[in-house]
Amino acid sequence: MRARDIGEFGMIERIRTLFRSAPDIPVWIGDDSAVVRPFEGDTLITTDSMVEGVHFLSPWDAYFELGQKLVVAGCSDISAMGGLARYFLLTLVIPAETNLDVLERFLRGIAKKSEELGIYIIGGNISGGERIEAHITVLGETKKPITRSGARVGDIIYVTGKLGGTRAGLEILMNPKIDLDERIKKGLVARFLNTSGQIFTGKKLAETGCISAMIDISDGLIADINHIIELSGVGAVLDLKRIPIYEGVIEYCAKVGKNPSLFASVSGEEYELLFTVRGDCEKEFLQHLRDFDCPITRIGHIKRGSGLEGIEGVEGGGFVHW
Incomplete structure (x- = not known):
């Protein structure tokens, strides 16, 4: 089967079944926006991308692993600021003829890694396009952000x-x-x-x-x-x-x-x-x-x-x- 065979809404429903809902998020996939309660500390927000032909090649046939890697890339930015990742949004660009097995493995990789790390999907978007793209936006929290600009002489x-x-x-x-x-x-x-x-x-x-x-x-x-x-x-x-x-x-x-x-x-x-x-x-x-x-x-x-x-x-x- 191909992506066009189940359509956009079929894909959204598949994502709902693969991922866990966050226990503290009252509104998530399926509504116009997710509803997130404020963190106790500062909120960290970052985004990362994985684009076919730039970050990976289809002959590698490693979509499960690439799904996991996308999650790591986003969460790593939060960690680098002294924070802990909590939620993420996922945007997918999918050519209509993409094999569903490819998408299934990619999504299962994302789902497995996000569960390992204790973070939850809260929404996203799906679009057609010329090549596979995945974009992740991660929300995290920290008591005091560590930035790139704090190094001093003697450190x-x-x-x-x-x-x-x-x-x-x-x-x-x-x-x-x-x-x-x-x-x-x-x-x-x-x-x-x-x-x-x-x-x-x-x-x-x-x-x-x-x-x-x-x-x-x-x-x-x-x-x-x-x-x-x-x-x-x-x-x-x-x-x-x-x-x-x-x-x-x-x-x-x-x-x-x-x-x-x-x-x-x-x-x-x-x-x-x-x-x-x-x-x-x-x-x-x-x-x-x-x-x-x-x-x-x-x-x-x-x-x-x-x-x-x-x-x-x-x-x-x-x-x-x-």
Whole structure:
């Protein structure tokens, strides 16, 4: 069956059956608007997109995983501001001839990941179009937002997790015949398609009271640290040798003749957190590290002036659309 066979309203009804309704939302899918009660703290609102031919290719046939990834991408922005995602709206652009199995897998991926993360769909929109597109708007809450503009001279730069796996996984999808151990290839592709992000870590970091600025790594570490220092009016020094490398990236880089640290520094869609700790609070912050279940690595510091030092040899600064 194709999308045209069930029509717009049939698709809306299918979404209603796949997703849970939020217990505290009196009006959701089916009305002109959702009704949301105000949060106790500040409300965070963000949006993200997944467009066929830009963010994914149909031959990958990984729609369930891509559905999960869309949710992670939206929720990661909320986490990066020290918040917790609560609700989301979903807009779908669907060509009339799209196979319903494709849509079903994509929606099931969204439903599964949203249930895992404890967030609820409250509405959205469906439209016809030339290619598959999905746009997510996420609402979250925080007691005190952490922005990109709070870094100060003397602050220390940290990153969660390990980097490079998503870029390697994408390159393997684009060149699946590369001569590399199949176990490593599968692991790196899974990292790209199943990036779990640090959806609850941002709130925990904010609660330490030591974080001055934070961003999630969507465009690449180099690009994203530049966002912080430009908005904060400072410079930064990075030690690329300290960047934590995802499993299998070293072996992949050996095959393609690339430096793993440089490679990892421009790997996008990682959805790890890049943040600065106040210089006068680092000792206190280190006491909190045992409370986190992900690696957290010191990779540099904030300096006076502007610009980024320590990135000699980096080719490109991360992902940009044009």
